[in-house]
Amino acid sequence: MKMSSLFLRTLREDPADAEVASHRLLVRAGYIRRAAPGIYSWLPLGLRVLAKVEQIVREEMDAVGGQEVHFPALLPKEPYEATGRWVEYGPNIFRLQDRKGADYLLAPTHEEMFTLLVKDLYSSYKDLPLTLYQIQTKYRDEARPRAGLIRGREFIMKDAYSFDADDAGLERSYELQRGAYQRIFDRLGLEHVIVRAMSGAMGGSRSEEFLHPTPIGEDTFVRSPGGYAANVEAVTTPVPEPVDATGLPAAEVLPTPDSTTIDTLVARANELHPRADRPWGPADTLKNVVVALVHPDGARELVAIGLPGDREVDLKRLQAAVEPAQVEQATDEDLRGRPELVKGYIGPAVLGPNGAARTHDDAGRVTAGAMRYLLDPRVVPGTSWVTGADADGMHVFGLVAGRDFTADGTVEAAEVRAGDPSPDGSGPLELARGIEIGHIFALGRKYAEALDLKILDANGKAVVVTMGSYGIGITRALAALAEANNDDKGLVWPMQVAPAHVHVLATGKGEEIFATAERIARELEAAGVEVLYDDRPKVSAGVKFADAELLGVPLSVVVGRGLAEGVVEVRRRASGDREELAPELVVARVRELVDAALEG
């Protein structure tokens, strides 16, 4: 590639909408270009990097027996209706109608289509195991597309699907993919942490995310000293042992005027009702938060969450816990028909089984009476709380869980904090942020059951197939690579995915400089090295160096002033190391450095 004709303009200014380094640099270096919010065009250099990332993924998928196929992006509604996802996806997918009024979607993932295709073709346990994959364009109508390629609306994914006759088979297929993912991210040189994750709208029994740790990541995850790691949504709270409440005094309702927040309540309690052994703290209080759940069928349900007053509700954790319902703030409208809820003084007495008698609909949802009441797992039987007394300016002290109130169940909705005990008992949790670059799901039989994918087993009995689903965000992984490999001057690609192996720069004006640079470029190409050659005749050395640093090709060969003394320079982008050598030695030296980097 010659820079004089390459379709490229590097930019000195950051794009106005760029929040993160990868977005900023990929645009400035002319790899991508925004076409619409969350939708990008790929320019020649970007497309080369993309093709290399895809090829690494393809090779590792093939190595574990994956077979590549390619499905459409534009799909009919019906299969997604059969699994319930047409409704569950809500506003998160693009929907459209064709000229005849038939409903279609732009697929965000393809479980349904793969299931139907296997059903179409296969019928016996002898046909399994089977793993299919594709590298394909996907769509999500994100509410807030952001960070360039990291959260886009049109993006490229590798999605794979495994089909097995039994759970042991699924376990093997899952482990094969898991191993392939580790090798893919290792080959890309992309640091990753495997964390437990929620299955969410996908369904299924087991799910792990591959996160690339970075402060700009959208996902928060935890790690324990013992190696436990989980997406914050998936962290399970270690449940304390129940407390023996025998002998605890009866609960007592006491005045706490103007105490509608935890802070004012704690201050008021210590002022009006001091405790003998130690002062009241936020962790002694039980906070009851009312939220609205919007179910896929549109039904709106109020639910109360009870949790220790020293913790906030983490809406992402709550959201993950109640999927496919959507969590919303409870509105004044919601609360109008609920006179029993006294703002700032809501207590268990009016909630769940403790409250007014209830009736339910067919889906088991409360239609009249007290709303559902879900407790943080820390509120174990026998624990004693200060909480609302359901009357203005009144709280109840010494209300004991299990003795004085119960709930409809528990929920993982409280925030996770650094220092919280790890579920594996190995010590305090550490919090970090990451970009989700891969996600693997042991789906089980959800899709096969919904779409009736059965095979005959060895005894001739029809059994439902069990499935796994495995995704890598290809364009997002590329962004994560850019995020992990840059400095203040630009991108610093690893050799494996760089748009070229070496950037040859002719800097200076002499005809001999250009002739030598061109000859070196040609010889490097003949030696199988991928070359970007800056042959622009009237561009200054300074601009060429700045462009080379911005573009981030791992090696440069500078043919310039030194040529008069019989030397050219080989530079390494990452370390900045430079070495001078005779022009006739350059090709062998570069080939050696490229090979070392590709093998490493």
Place this chain on the structure above:
Amino acid sequence: MKMSSLFLRTLREDPADAEVASHRLLVRAGYIRRAAPGIYSWLPLGLRVLAKVEQIVREEMDAVGGQEVHFPALLPKEPYEATGRWVEYGPNIFRLQDRKGADYLLAPTHEEMFTLLVKDLYSSYKDLPLTLYQIQTKYRDEARPRAGLIRGREFIMKDAYSFDADDAGLERSYELQRGAYQRIFDRLGLEHVIVRAMSGAMGGSRSEEFLHPTPIGEDTFVRSPGGYAANVEAVTTPVPEPVDATGLPAAEVLPTPDSTTIDTLVARANELHPRADRPWGPADTLKNVVVALVHPDGARELVAIGLPGDREVDLKRLQAAVEPAQVEQATDEDLRGRPELVKGYIGPAVLGPNGAARTHDDAGRVTAGAMRYLLDPRVVPGTSWVTGADADGMHVFGLVAGRDFTADGTVEAAEVRAGDPSPDGSGPLELARGIEIGHIFALGRKYAEALDLKILDANGKAVVVTMGSYGIGITRALAALAEANNDDKGLVWPMQVAPAHVHVLATGKGEEIFATAERIARELEAAGVEVLYDDRPKVSAGVKFADAELLGVPLSVVVGRGLAEGVVEVRRRASGDREELAPELVVARVRELVDAALEG
């Protein structure tokens, strides 16, 4: 690839909706699978063929300096509004809205986006010429998707766009692409004819189609003995010399009761008003057909087409002539306000300049008075006609064009017939059918003007860039290949695009047969030959042979009964030729045959 684990089921039955061989065989052989009308999934073998076709296209694009990029399929409305195509495409594109209500389309072609990108990055004549291309998924909401991949709604195209500072540059870019197209179709082994075409909705000055001749093609084209070739829409009628009408008698209105068709008119004329020298024939009559044009802005305009009575109006030719307006049949509703039109007796006297005085709107369209009147080019001044007298049961005889009536212009709307004189004067036209596999357009400045793409020329003056647009239907070309290469047993792929070079079949039960077949397969792969190995243990030789013939891999190596006598068989799918040779000679022989085919 081993057949025992390959995701493949060949079908013995034709799919119910398959009308043509390529569709039937690609589905039966497990290359593609229908997902929705006009929307297909690609199975492993199909994807391999697709990748090879793409690669040949890519190499030839690169060879003429094309630079590969990749644009989104989901695009905002605005650029397409700026060029008028958002409206012009009507129901032929998929449209949708995002969650915020913004309008998007699934792009059928990308002129606008490429124009805007070049505008974004380039500003000087020194940056040009530039040719960009992509291989990308495209969408059209076809009214009648048909013939499998031949007319689909989601399909893969290579689209390229050239940018030049002046017309001479465009001419060079156009010729480079034209040459690349010839090499691509030559390498694919796909017979093609280059025909003149209409630019249609694309606009521009020059346009040619690459048609693959086949009776199942949707496009009709003509060829002359002298080499003229054109899509039937683009055929221009050789205009006869004007006739000297001096001395012709005045026109005469005569009764022709019950003569509302050409046949009855001719019969009636010969019965009531016989001509001395020869009987009246259909070619002596001037037929006036009223149609409705629906303009992009929704306006509906009635237009009369006058043509010799021995020819029908070809609606596709008329449509191409009046684009972007859409042609519709005139309805009773349309005609209600036109008492001057006497059904079956419409004549020039009430049409165009001959009719009632007219008023026009800003767009130059008739708002009141006689409708526009367009004549077939054969109706030259001085020709004499029998035509309607605008009164029931009356025709006018000897009405002379130019003397007795005029028109608003001419139109190429009459059917083209085999034997018509060729525009190049080389003799009678021959008609044939073909599949459009490529289309190249010298667009000129239409898009650059609409989107304000200008560059500074050598004198520092801003000039509008001139563009070309060049498309290959990749998936359609693959279908055309399947259409051209099959027999009653299945597909017969050329080596260049076959899913594998050789199909190794182990036929028989002996362990040695399988061991030998496996060894040959492995050695072939080691020699760089792509192998499909039928290792299925319990499948009969008959089924294996039938599958091999259906799949259409160019060479087979059959390891079976002959092995006992020390021979295996090499078969050629196309010719059916067979040769027996010792197993240890097979690899070299196959390598030789593969090389010969790939070079040929």
